[in-house]
Amino acid sequence: MKATASSAMAIRTVQRHIIENQRKHHPGATGELSWLLSGIVLATKIISDYVRRAGYIDILGSTGDENVQGEVVQKLDVIANDTILACLGYHDDVGIMVSEEDDEPHIIKELDDRAKYIILFDPLDGSSNIDVNVSIGTIFSVMQRREDGGGGKVMDHILQPGYRQVAAGYVVYGSSTVMSYTTGDGVHMFTLDPSIGVFRLSKENITMPPAGKMYSVNEAYFAQFPKGVQEYLKWAKSDEAGGYALRYIGSLVADFHRTLLRGGVFLYPPTKKAPGGKLRLLYEANPLAFLAEQTGGAAHDGTQRILDKQPTALHERTSLIIGSKAEVDRVLSFWSD
Numbered sequence: 497m498k499a500t501a502s503s504a505m506a507i508r509t510v511q512r513h514i515i516e517n518q519r520k521h522h523p524g525a526t527g528e529l530s531w532l533l534s535g536i537v538l539a540t541k542i543i544s545d546y547v548r549r550a551g552y553i554d555i556l557g558s559t560g561d562e563n564v565q566g567e568v569v570q571k572l573d574v575i576a577n578d579t580i581l582a583c584l585g586y587h588d589d590v591g592i593m594v595s596e597e598d599d600e601p602h603i604i605k606e607l608d609d610r611a612k613y614i615i616l617f618d619p620l621d622g623s624s625n626i627d628v629n630v631s632i633g634t635i636f637s638v639m640q641r642r643e644d645g646g647g648g649k650v651m652d653h654i655l656q657p658g659y660r661q662v663a664a665g666y667v668v669y670g671s672s673t674v675m676s677y678t679t680g681d682g683v684h685m686f687t688l689d690p691s692i693g694v695f696r697l698s699k700e701n702i703t704m705p706p707a708g709k710m711y712s713v714n715e716a717y718f719a720q721f722p723k724g725v726q727e728y729l730k731w732a733k734s735d736e737a738g739g740y741a742l743r744y745i746g747s748l749v750a751d752f753h754r755t756l757l758r759g760g761v762f763l764y765p766p767t768k769k770a771p772g773g774k775l776r777l778l779y780e781a782n783p784l785a786f787l788a789e790q791t792g793g794a795a796h797d798g799t800q801r802i803l804d805k806q807p808t809a810l811h812e813r814t815s816l817i818i819g820s821k822a823e824v825d826r827v828l829s830f831w832s833d
């Protein structure tokens with residue numbers, strides 16, 4: 497339905513929702529976080545436009561470079577990274593930005609009472625799927641500088657456990673462009689209306705299904721998984737389990753989005769190639785774990801809750817089991833064997 501003047505008031509954009517949500521749950525809020533999130537909204541609209549045009553403008557394929565992760569950088573990784581840095585870098589209240597694509601943090605300005613926010617992000621998740629038109633996404637996490645200043649070093653402010661996040665979210669560039677965010681008061685989902693260029697509210701206060709007969713894992717690595725994980729996967733295929741389906745897109749953000757809506761469990765266990773897990777704690781596992789727990793789900797690394805993990809390095813990797821509480825608990829019941 498095209499927007500008209502009268503229907504304009506009915507349109508609950510993500511910006512309007514963020515402000516209303518802040519007023520409702522944080523009456524003393526200064527509006528800084530809302531303004532900050534609007535920078536992320538703008539960046540993801542721009543990225544979405546590039547993604548939709550990638551097939552006929554020369555931005556597919558790799559740059560030929562390798563990033564700090566040891567992965568070949570795709571052109572769209574760089575475009576997404578530069579877009580987020582540009583859309584947030586000028587915000588007075590952003591002190592530090594951490595990107596999956598960059599070895600070191602971007603010190604936008606010294607952290608102080610004004611520049612208190614730290615933005616951590618995976619600018620483009622699922623890069624291996626860019627050239628084959630499979631859903632990809634952007635994942636972001638927002639922290640605040642430590643009031644106690646930590647040990648006084650920049651990394652003390654960045655390496656905080658995930659339970660200290662003040663906001664988190666993702667955008668999945670799929671059959672439509674969908675954004676989910678939380679500021680700690682539930683998870684809310686918006687769909688981009690390209691005809692007027694706004695994210696429109698599609699689901700409010702989402703609850704992840706408490707269980708779901710769907711597991712999401714790259715079974716090619718089965719032989720490398722810990723014994724307990726192998727036992728879980730054998731169980732899931734058994735008559736006793738009855739009727740589990742396997743869905744694996746290969747873009748964490750898309751596999752998580754499906755799990756959030758349909759239930760089930762996504763797991764990326766340790767492998768020989770990635771003994772500490774492949775996914776990154778600060779800007780993949782932590783933000784999605786925040787969203788999962790806000791919707792009644794769970795996120796674990798096999799030994800502890802993801803949000804409790806004390807990071808020790810910027811690009812630290814972790815194993816990840818995330819999804820419906822009952823399904824995560826079931827995987828853990830096998831994992832510890």
Ligand code: AHG
Pocket residue numbers: 567596618620621622623624714746747748749774
């Ligand atoms: P990124 O493209 O940001 O490097 O992330 C890719 C990640 C994640 O999106 C996905 O779940 C995982 O890599 C897939 O790994 P495998 O190809 O090893 O299954």
Ligand code: MN
Pocket residue numbers: 618620621622748780
């Ligand atoms: Mn990623």
Ligand code: MN
Pocket residue numbers: 596618619620621622623
């Ligand atoms: Mn990425």
